[in-house]
Amino acid sequence: MAETLRKACLEPRDISYVEMHGTGTRVGDVAETTAVANVFGDAGRTIPFSVGTIKANIGHAGAIRAAFAVESIAQLVDELKADLREATTTNLVQGASSSGSSAGRISFVFTGQGSLYGGMGSDLCETSPVFRDSVDLCVRLARSMGFPPFLDLILDHSLKPSTKTTTQAQLATVTVQVALAAFWAACGIKPAMVMGHSLGEYYALYVAGVLSLSDILFLVGQRAALIQDCPEVGAYAMLDIAASEKTVNQLISARPRSSCQVACLNSPSATGVSGLVRDIKELQQHVRTQNLRTPLLPVAYGFHSARLDPTLAQYETIANGVRFSAPEIPVASTLRGSLSLPGDAARPWVPRDTVSAQLLPDFDSNQAAFGGFFDSRTCQPSREDYRSHR
Incomplete structure (x- = not known):
């Protein structure tokens, strides 16, 4: 790299981006990162320096086009600002590169309510007709069911989720993730397996064909309304x-x-x-005092606790009126620690807030149950991003 810079008559500080190989191995990644840091970690640098691993996600051909992804400096600035608005320290995903002739399998992992922030769908609503059409459909369906409006929470960056009801916040979260799935499908990217954490289990069931779009909006909205009626709100x-x-x-x-x-x-x-x-x-x-990170979550209820037991009976009655179909693709339940496969008998599968959500604490012991979708050497447990957007 140093020789390449010399031949190009450039200084390390002139470079703002490096596309890395991203092997996904402990030895390779450390060696590569160290080499890049040694060459480009100039103390006199005045511009930010970024690294990327596009190849690990979309292949070598896609990585070559990384340099042409931005049409102008102004667009780059806008996109970087959007990235900073949406970035959190826990949204880190470790992946392994595919080798040989076998194609890698894609899993969709859906998050819960804690990832919500104002305007979280505004950029895609402006740039993707598929995403916006999916959002509009969800908004219309929810309105027809008598649920309160929530589109402004998806579009307005100035809004704080804490100013909205649980019903609005959860329906907004559902809508954005449903629209994201539609967006990726339009790009030709479909999951080989789906998994959801907490509220995310509903979206996983929808993408897998277990529940219809109307049914997940209905279940999420009804569930949120029951929670709102709990007398312990704010306590x-x-x-x-x-x-x-x-x-x-x-x-x-x-x-x-x-x-x-x-x-x-x-x-x-x-x-x-x-x-x-x-x-x-x-x-x-x-x-x-134990030097442990411990943020307070932006919620007004004791989710996933026995505090919500009073809502169970009524909610189960509501859920029994919904049709559950056999999954079209494998569905991993973070609550049950099991995998439902296509052809498995349809049965009611409703995430319950009164049971602790457990997100695959031990990949090695779950290899058989999860069909080998995970490799503990290269994949770490996903975490729901509970922190509010900053």
């Missing part, structure tokens, strides 16, 4: 702790009078906790 809160379930249980056990309980097992090193607002804040202060 409970949730905390995300960067620690294992065992560690978090030990922290909770040290406070025997606390109402806190483990609610979500998001990964081996990320655990969600529900409890009374007072107890959650006290636990958060204690956890910080």
Whole structure:
């Protein structure tokens, strides 16, 4: 790389982007990153320096075109601003490159309500007719069912989800992810398997053909309305702790009078906790003394906890009126830890907020159950992004 710069009469600080090979291996990635840092990590650099691994996602031919993806500096600035608005520290995905003649398989992983932020679909609504048509369809269907409007939450960057009801927030989240699936399908990209975490299980069931679009909007809207009717709104809160379930249980056990309980097992090193607002804040202060990251989640309910038990009976009655079809593609349940395959008998499969959501804590022990879709050497557990957009 240094020789190439010399031949081109360029300084390292003149380069702002490097396309990396992205092998997905511990040795290869470290060696490559170190080499790039040694050559381009100039202390006198005045412009940002970025690296990318497009090839790992869309192949060598796509990587060659990376240099031509931006038509103008102004467009680049706008796109970088959009990326910064939508970026979070937990949205990191490690992938393995395909080798030989066998094609890789794509899985879609759908997130929960915690990923919502104002204007999260505005850019694609402006640039993709397929995405916008899908959003408009969801909005019309939800309106016909009597649910409150939520389109502004998808389009307006200035809106905060906390100013909207749970019904509006969850329907907006559903709509954006349904539209994203439609967008990728229009690009010829379809999943070989789907998986959803928490609220994301509904979208996974829709993409797999288990539930219709009308049914997931109906179920999500009805579920959210039941939650809103809980008298404990605002009394409970949730905390995300960067620690294992065992560690978090030990922290909770040290406070025997606390109402806190483990609610979500998001990964081996990320655990969600529900409890009374007072107890959650006290636990958060204690956890910080252990040098653990522990953001308070932007929700007004104790999701995934026994606090929502009063909604179960009525919700199950509602769900029993919906038709569940056999999946058209494999569906991995993060709640059940199992894989439903095409041809499996159709059965009611409704995510329940009162059961801890567990997102594949051990890939090695789940290889048989999940049909070899995951490789623990190159794939780490996905995490729901609970933090509000910053």
